[in-house]
Amino acid sequence: MKTRHVLLLVFLMMIFAACSNDTEQADNEVDKSSLIPALSEYSDEEIEDIDRGQELVTHTNDMLPENVGNNLSCASCHAGAGRGDSLNLIGVTEKFPQYSEREGKDVTLEDRINGCFLRSMDGKEIDPEGETMEAFISYFEYLSKNIESGDQYDFMTVDERADNIPAPNVEQGANEFSRYNCMSCHGRAGTESAYTGPDLWGPGSFNDGAGMARFSNMQYFIKHYMPKGQEGTLSEQEASNIAAYILMQDRPEFEGVNRFPNGNKPDDYLNEETKEALRNNYLDWTDFERVQDE
Ligand code: HEC
Ligand code: HEC
Incomplete structure (x- = not known):
């Protein structure tokens, strides 16, 4: 090959490399499994x-x-x-x-x-x-192992909750929960079952101090990751209704205190206190910061 051709080839390869790098940086669409090292190392x-x-x-x-x-x-x-x-x-x-x-x-x-x-x-x-x-x-x-401090990828858990969540309707949530067959995997929560999905409420589920007991976290999780196999098919409103329905059920109480000593305590933990207030209408869903007024 003539030097001129070699130079041209190198030049083209550089452009190609630069472009593919750019697209990767732009939307960070990497196959996350490719970032996990081989066990042979x-x-x-x-x-x-x-x-x-x-x-x-x-x-x-x-x-x-x-x-x-x-x-x-x-x-x-x-x-x-x-x-x-x-x-x-x-x-x-x-x-x-x-x-x-x-x-x-x-x-x-x-x-x-x-x-x-x-x-x-x-x-x-x-x-x-x-x-x-x-x-x-x-x-x-x-x-x-292959991630460096400060790297940002789309798949990373950052702030898994939405702002401006439409105010839920708990009764609608109950209907949608059965309409979308959540029970086909989640079984009857609180009872022993051989179903593949975890308990959503009852003694077998997370307690009311958990991150998932925050309405905004639950709504986001359902909107983006459920029903498993058909993720992303629910509307924001449906995910909101179902999240409220699930979190209004009984679950274990956290015995410690979520302290937030410097303030900024999120207002949307659905613990006994907030559930009671919601049931008796002295708290409104739209009182929560991340829930939108009509
Ligand atoms: C095909 C089976 C399947 C269906 C249908 C399904 N899930 Fe799940 N769900 C799972 C599995 C498995 C997990 C565990 C996490 C994972 O592997 O994605 C899970 C995890 C969850 C969690 C977090 C864990 C917990 O205990 O709180 C929630 C909340 C949830 N699902 C809600 C729902 C809702 C609401 C529906 C219906 C709209 C639904 N799921 C439909 C299988 C399913
Ligand atoms: C009921 C659901 C649930 C279960 C079960 C759960 N987690 Fe989490 N975890 C969360 C949520 C939601 C977050 C996001 C942070 C938040 O807002 O609380 C989180 C965050 C984390 C983080 C921080 C992630 C980050 O990127 O900053 C770690 C580490 C973690 N969990 C480890 C664990 C381990 C280990 C277990 C089992 C012993 C576990 N989790 C069980 C829901 C769960």
């Missing part, structure tokens, strides 16, 4: 820890009955053990330590995981220095 001992971490995320209630008070696993919300679409955990180790409004101070990833044990799992903290915690962290480090 790890030693047998490391692989054992990573596998145990993944098992723990997937079968939390079976493996840690002392620490889990309900029927959930981390994967009940963090789909695909943190590799899926909902509440993805790839890159999570790069986000901690992080300031937490709820605690009023910087928290470590270990603190954050234990926050989920107390609320989402309605259970007890695990030893922050024990082997179980080590396995969780090894797994999350493995998922995050």
